[in-house]
Amino acid sequence: MSLDRSSLIPALKNVATRLRIDSVKSTSEAASGHPTSCCSAADLVAALFFAEMRFDPHDPRNAVSDRFVLSKGHAAPILYAAWAEAGAFDRAELLKLRRIDSDLEGHPTPRLPFVDVATGSLGQGICAAVGIALNARRIGSDYRTYVLIGDGESAEGSVWEAADVAATDRLDNLCGITDVNGLGQSRPTMWQHDMDAFARRWRAFGWHAVVIDGHDLDQVLDAYEEARRTKGQPTMILARTIKGKGVSFAEGKDGWHGRAFKKGDELDRALAELEKQLVPASSSMNLAQQIPRPAAKPPREAPPKPMAAPSYKLGEQVATREAYGTAIAKLGEADSRVVALDADVKNSTFSDKFEKALPDRFYENFIAEQIMIGASMGLAARGAIPFPSTFACFLSRAADFIRMAAISNVGIKMAGSHAGVSIGEDGPSQMALEDLAMCRTQPNITVLYPCDAVSTERLVGLAAYRPGPAYIRTSRPKTPVIYSTDEVFTVGGLKILRESANDVATVIGAGVTVFEALKAHDQLKASGTSIRVIDLYSVAPVDRSALVTAARATEGCLITVEDHYAAGGIGDAVAEAIADTGLTVHRLAVREIPRSGKPDELLDRYGISAGHIVEAVRAMKGRKAVGATADRP
Numbered sequence: 001m002s003l004d005r006s007s008l009i010p011a012l013k014n015v016a017t018r019l020r021i022d023s024v025k026s027t028s029e030a031a032s033g034h035p036t037s038c039c040s041a042a043d044l045v046a047a048l049f050f051a052e053m054r055f056d057p058h059d060p061r062n063a064v065s066d067r068f069v070l071s072k073g074h075a076a077p078i079l080y081a082a083w084a085e086a087g088a089f090d091r092a093e094l095l096k097l098r099r100i101d102s103d104l105e106g107h108p109t110p111r112l113p114f115v116d117v118a119t120g121s122l123g124q125g126i127c128a129a130v131g132i133a134l135n136a137r138r139i140g141s142d143y144r145t146y147v148l149i150g151d152g153e154s155a156e157g158s159v160w161e162a163a164d165v166a167a168t169d170r171l172d173n174l175c176g177i178t179d180v181n182g183l184g185q186s187r188p189t190m191w192q193h194d195m196d197a198f199a200r201r202w203r204a205f206g207w208h209a210v211v212i213d214g215h216d217l218d219q220v221l222d223a224y225e226e227a228r229r230t231k232g233q234p235t236m237i238l239a240r241t242i243k244g245k246g247v248s249f250a251e252g253k254d255g256w257h258g259r260a261f262k263k264g265d266e267l268d269r270a271l272a273e274l275e276k277q278l279v280p281a282s283s284s285m286n287l288a289q290q291i292p293r294p295a296a297k298p299p300r301e302a303p304p305k306p307m308a309a310p311s312y313k314l315g316e317q318v319a320t321r322e323a324y325g326t327a328i329a330k331l332g333e334a335d336s337r338v339v340a341l342d343a344d345v346k347n348s349t350f351s352d353k354f355e356k357a358l359p360d361r362f363y364e365n366f367i368a369e370q371i372m373i374g375a376s377m378g379l380a381a382r383g384a385i386p387f388p389s390t391f392a393c394f395l396s397r398a399a400d401f402i403r404m405a406a407i408s409n410v411g412i413k414m415a416g417s418h419a420g421v422s423i424g425e426d427g428p429s430q431m432a433l434e435d436l437a438m439c440r441t442q443p444n445i446t447v448l449y450p451c452d453a454v455s456t457e458r459l460v461g462l463a464a465y466r467p468g469p470a471y472i473r474t475s476r477p478k479t480p481v482i483y484s485t486d487e488v489f490t491v492g493g494l495k496i497l498r499e500s501a502n503d504v505a506t507v508i509g510a511g512v513t514v515f516e517a518l519k520a521h522d523q524l525k526a527s528g529t530s531i532r533v534i535d536l537y538s539v540a541p542v543d544r545s546a547l548v549t550a551a552r553a554t555e556g557c558l559i560t561v562e563d564h565y566a567a568g569g570i571g572d573a574v575a576e577a578i579a580d581t582g583l584t585v586h587r588l589a590v591r592e593i594p595r596s597g598k599p600d601e602l603l604d605r606y607g608i609s610a611g612h613i614v615e616a617v618r619a620m621k622g623r624k625a626v627g628a629t630a631d632r633p
Contacts, residue, residue, distance in 0.1 A: 003290070008051060009217050010281040015085060016046035016217075017277045020246050022081035024274065026097040026104075027260040028267045033097065033106065035270075036244035036256045038078035040181035040214070041148060044239055047220040048146060048177070049082045050287040054294045057086040060114035063298035063383065064141045067116060067132050071125025072150035072179065073107040074258070080104050083114050087288050110408050116381035118407040121400055123156025125149065126176060127374020130166050133174040133234075134363060134375060135382040138339065139299050144228070148177045151191065152184035154198070158401075160205065161371035166234045167206030169363070174234040175227040176207075179214065181243035185257045195240055202236040214239025246274050301383075304335035310457040310485045317478040320511070321417040323453035324474045325350025327460035328387050329357045338464065339379060341365060341388040343372045349389040349417045349474075369394050373401040373412065380410040385464050392416025392432030392473060399438055405469050406442035413463045414439075417474040420563030421594045421602040422512045424476070428594050432473075437568020439471040440540045446470040446491055447540035449570075451514040454483040455537055462491050473539075475512050475563075477599055482514075492541040496550070498533040505557035505617045506532040506550040510539060510570055513561045516603065519610035524617060531617055536560075536570055544577040551583050557620045561588040561608050586620060588612055 003011075019042045027033030048068065055065040060083075070079045077097060084091045096102035103111040107120025116132060119125040129147035136143050153159065166174055182192045191197040195211045202209040208230045212219040220239070227235035244250030247261075247270045261267045308330045312318060332338040332354055339361040346352040346364075355362035365372040369390055376386040395402065395416050405412050419432040439445045446466050450456040456474065463470040482497070489495075497514070498521050509517040517533045524531055532554055536542065551558045558578070562570040571587035578585070590606045603609040 005218065005221070007285060010279050011285040011287050012046050012051060012217050014278050014281055015050055015287060016042040017246065017274055018085060019046055019078050019081045021271060021274050022084065022091065022094050023077040024247070024261055024267070024270050026077050026080070026094040028263055029095045030098040031260055033077055033260050034074040034258050035077065035260060036250050037072065037075045037150070037181070039245045039247060040241040040243045041075055041078055041179045042245065043215050043217055043220055044148065044177055044179065045078055045082050047217055047224065049086060050291060051221060052224045053146065054292045056293050057083065057088040057288070057291065060088065062294055063139070064143050064294045064296045066143050067145045069116060069125045069129045069132065069145070069147040070108055070119055071129070071147050072122065072153055073120030073125065076106065076108050079108055085288060086291060088114060110381070117377050117410060118404050121404050122150065122153040123158035124374055124401060124404055126159055126162040127371045127401070128378035128381065129174060130162050130171065130371065131375035131378025132382055133166070133171045134169065135379050135384055136173055138361060138384060139301070141296065141299065142173070143294065144173050144175060146175050146177065148179060151178055151180040151182065152189045154178060155190050158370040158374065161368040162374065163202065163205040163207060165365050165368065165371050165375065170232050171234045172231050175224070176234065176236040178236060178238050179241055180238055181241045183243045183254055183257065187254070193240055195238055198238045202238070206233060208233050208235045209238060210235065211238045212240070214241035215245060246277060248273060301336050304337070307331050307334045307461045310454045312453045312481045312485060314481055314484065316453070316481045318453035318481060319476060319478045320450050320453065320456045321348070321474040321476060322350045323456035324389070324415055324417070324460060324472065325353035327457040329353040330457070331461060331464055332358045332361060335385065335464070337383060337385045339363065339384050339386050341372050341376055341386055343367055343369050343390040343394065345390050348391070349415065351387070351389045369398040370401055373398040373405065373414070376412040377401070377405050377408060377410050380412050381408070385411060385413065387413045387415060389415035389417065391430060392419040392435040393430055395435060396438060402438065403442065406444055409444055409468050411468060413470045413472065415472045415474060418476045419473050420475070420512065421590055421606055422475060422477055422563050422599045424599040424602065425596050427596040431594060433565045433590055434568065435473065436539060436564050436570065440568055440573060442469070444468045445540065447473070448491070448537060449473040449510040449539050450537055451511050451535055452479055452481045452483055454481055454485055454487055455489060458487070458489045459537060462489060466491055473511060477512060479512065479515060489537065492538050492543055494538060494543045494546055495535040496532065497535055498531070500530045502530045503532040503554045504529060504621050505559055506534060506554045507613055507617070508534045508536050508558065508560045508570065508574055510536045510562065512563055513608055516608065516610045517561060517613060520613035520617070523610060523614050529617065529621065536574070539570060539573050542573050542577045547574060547577050548581055548583070551578060556583050558583060558585045559588065559613065559616050559620070560585055561613055563590065563603070563608060565590055586616055588616060
C-alpha cells in the first residue's frame with residue numbers, strides 16, 4: 001500500500017484497536033475464548049491485512065491471493081475480526097462466535113472460505129504454510145504466504161521440522177510472524193521475552209530473522225517490507241508483544257489465557273479502556289477499500305488426461321509398494337496437480353519413480369513425517385493433489401496431523417508401505433499394525449488396501465479424485481498379479497475371488513492375507529470343503545450389502561484375516577458393517593507384539609497364515625455340525 005505513513009499509522013492503530021474490541025466483545029458474548037492472545041497480535045494482524053497482503057475480501061479463495069494461516073488457532077476471534085473489518089461479512093456475525101449455528105468456531109476450520117486448513121492443534125499451521133508456499137511455486141505464482149505462530153507453540157517439534165524444510169527449499173515467499181507475548185497457558189513460555197534466544201534459533205535453521213516491537217507499527221511495516229525484499233530464504237519476524245495489550249488489568253499478567261472477560265464490570269472496563277485508544281484519523285481513510293487486490297489472473301492448469309492403464313501380466317510377481325510408485329508417476333504425467341512428498345524412504349516406497357519423472361513436483365522432507373503431512377495439507381488446500389508416502393508405521397508420528405487433515409477435509413492421499421508382520425526381519429518397530437485403525441477412526445478418510453499391482457494402480461487413480469483424505473496401504477513382499485489389466489474397482493467395493501453354491505464359510509482378507517485365504521481355499525477344496533474368498537480392498541467405506549449377502553450364503557460363517565492388530569482393522573470394519581444383522585465375525589489378527597523372523601514364519605506364528613484359516617473354517621464347520629445334531633428331536 002502506497003499511503004503516506006503519517007496517515008497510514010493512525011488508521012492502522014484504529015484498526016488494531018477495533019480488532020481488540022471485536023475480539024473482546026465476541027469472546028465475552030461466547031463466555032469463552034482467548035481475548036488476551038488476540039490483543040497481543042492485533043497490531044501485527046492489522047498491518048498485515050490492511051497494509052501488506054494482496055487479497056480480495058469477497059473472493060477469499062482466489063488462487064493467486066496472498067495467504068494467511070493462523071497457526072496459533074486459539075486466537076481465532078482476531079482472524080474473524082480482521083475479515084469482518086475487511087468487509088468479508090457483517091461485523092454483527094462476530095457475536096455468534098462459538099455458537100452451534102455459526103461457522104465462526106472456537107478454532108478456525110475451512111467451513112469458512114478464508115481458512116485454508118484447520119488450526120488449533122499447535123505446531124501445525126506453519127507446516128501447512130510451507131505447503132501453501134510450495135504450491136505458489138508449483139503454479140508459477142508470486143503470491144506470498146504469511147503464518148502467525150505463538151511463542152508457546154514454538155516448543156512444538158513440528159515447528160522446527162517446518163523451519164528445516166522451508167529453509168532447505170529456500171521458500172522466500174514464506175513469512176512467519178511469532179507473537180512473542182511471553183505467557184503460555186499455565187506459566188511463562190520457554191524463552192519468555194528473550195528475543196535473542198528466538199533469533200539465534202531461527203537463524204540457525206537458515207531463516208532470515210527480524211526482531212521488532214510488535215506494537216510499534218512503523219517497525220511492523222518495515223519488517224514486512226524487509227521480508228518481501230529478502231531472497232533465497234524464508235523470513236521469521238519475531239515480535240515482542242504484551243499479552244492482553246490495551247486492557248490494563250490483564251496486560252502482561254498470568255492467569256488470563258483462555259479466559260473471556262465477564263459481562264459486567266470486567267467487560268465494561270476493558271471496552272472503556274480500548275475505546276479511549278481510538279485516535280483521530282482522516283474520516284476518508286477506509287483501509288478496507290484500499291486493500292491491494294491480486295494483480296494476476298489465476299493460472300489455467302491443463303485439464304487432466306486419463307491415467308495410463310496397468311501393463312502387468314497375470315501371475316507376475318510385483319510388490320504393491322512398487323506398483324504404487326509406478327501409479328503415482330503415471331498419474332503425475334496425466335495431471336499437473338499431482339505432487340509427491342517423501343520422508344527419506346523414496347527408494348523403499350518407490351515414490352522415487354515420481355521424482356525421476358517429475359522432479360519439480362517432488363518434495364523431499366527428509367526424516368520428518370509431521371511436516372510431510374502438514375505440507376501436504378497446505379498443498380491440497382490450494383488445489384494440488386498430494387501423495388505423501390513413508391513406511392506405514394512412521395505415519396503414526398503424524399497421527400495428530402492426520403486428524404487435523406480430516407477436520408480440514410483436505411484431499412491428501414497418504415500411502416503407507418511395509419505394513420504388518422509380513423515385512424519380516426526388521427521386527428516390530430517397523431511393522432505397522434495399527435495404521436488401519438488410525439485412519440479408519442476418522443469418519444471421512446477413505447482407506448484402501450490393494451493386494452496386487454493392478455488393484456494398486458487402479459486404487460491410486462480412484463484415491464486421487466476421491467473428495468477428502470485417503471490412505472493407501474501397501475506391502476513389502478512381492479505378490480502375484482491376480483487381476484486382469486481391465487478389471488474395474490470402486491471405492492466402497494470388494495471382489496469375490498472364489499465362490500460356489502456349497503461354500504460353508506466366507507473368508508475376508510486384504511493385501512497379503514488375500515493370498516493366504518486363496519491358499520486356504522485350495523487346501524480345503526482338496527479335502528472336499530468349499531469356502532468363499534473376498535478381497536476387501538476398500539476397508540473404509542466397505543460394501544455392506546455384499547458382505548451380508550456372502551455371510552447369509554455361507555451359513556453366517558464370516559472369518560476375517562488381517563496383517564494388523566485386532567482392534568480397528570478389517571475385522572472391526574466388517575463387524576460394524578453387519579452389526580444390525582445379528583451375524584458375527586470370527587477374527588484372525590495379530591494379537592501380541594511380534595518379533596523378527598521370515599515373513600512366512602511370522603504369518604504363521606501370529607495366527608494369520610493359510611493353516612490358521614483352514615483351522616478356523618474347520619472349527620466353525622464343526623460347531624455348526626454339533627449345533628445341528630443337538631437341534632434334532
